[in-house]
Amino acid sequence: MNSLISLVSVVLVFGLILVLAYLVSRALGKTWHLGHNSKYMKIIDQMVVGQDRQILIVRIKDRHYLIGSSSKGVELLKELEGDFPDTDGVGTGGENTGSFLQYYHLYQEKYKELLGKHKFGKK
Incomplete structure (x- = not known):
């Protein structure tokens, strides 16, 4: 009886430890970016595209950049043009938060227009 x-x-006790670890990790995950405030840079949006790989839209002062990040390093993919609204945090899903796909499609449309002008000699 004592062994049972x-x-x-x-x-x-083991189950309680697992539940507490889960709750603490969720709480830290939601507030992790709050401890990394920067005066001149802000991550506007990000999208995971593979294991240890993500694409970010970063605002530095008044410019926006598309940046790729992986375990091999960080790479500037392109300087973006256009207006990207500020959000209250990455991935918060607020009403004013645009999705990464919206930004990507906006950039893609502008890039196609630019390519179309250069293909046909229009500048």
């Missing part, structure tokens, strides 16, 4: 009580108590 010991086994149940060990399982309950």
Whole structure:
């Protein structure tokens, strides 16, 4: 009987530790970017495209950049043109938060227009 009580108590304590670890990791995940405030830079949006790979839209002063990040390093992909509204945080899903796909399609449309002008000799 004592061994059954010991086994149940060990399982309950282990389960409690797992639940607490899960709750703490969720709380840290939601507030992690708050501790990394920067005076001149802000991540406008980000999208995970693979294991340890993501694409970010970063605002530095009044310019926007498309940046790729992976385990091999960080690479500037392109300076973006256009207006990207500020959000209250990355991935918060607020009403004024545009999705990465919206920004990507906006950039893609402008890039196609630019390519179309240069293909046909129009500048």
